[in-house]
Amino acid sequence: MKEVPIWQKSNLTLEEAAAYSGIGINKLRSMTDSDECKFVLWNGTKRLIKRRKLDEYLDKAFSI
Numbered sequence: 001m002k003e004v005p006i007w008q009k010s011n012l013t014l015e016e017a018a019a020y021s022g023i024g025i026n027k028l029r030s031m032t033d034s035d036e037c038k039f040v041l042w043n044g045t046k047r048l049i050k051r052r053k054l055d056e057y058l059d060k061a062f063s064i
Contacts, residue, residue, distance in 0.1 A: 009051060011041055017049040021058065031064065 006012065006020050018025045032040035032047055039053035058064075 007051075011048040012051050012054075014047060014049065017051075017054065020051070021054065023064065027064065 006016050014025050039050045041048040
């Protein structure tokens with residue numbers, strides 16, 4: 001099976017999102033714990049990061 005590059009995936013694991021964004025896993029985990037977080041997708045207990053929404057969030061953010 002051919003592996004899809006991170007920048008082409010719709011949803012990323014915490015580890016992939018950390019590698020993609022340069023933000024630490026613990027910081028991403030705390031950011032996505034909030035009910036207001038628009039870039040987290042829960043699949044049962046598995047936390048996935050919506051890549052495009054994360055990009056939009058980071059484009060507008062001054063600090064995290």
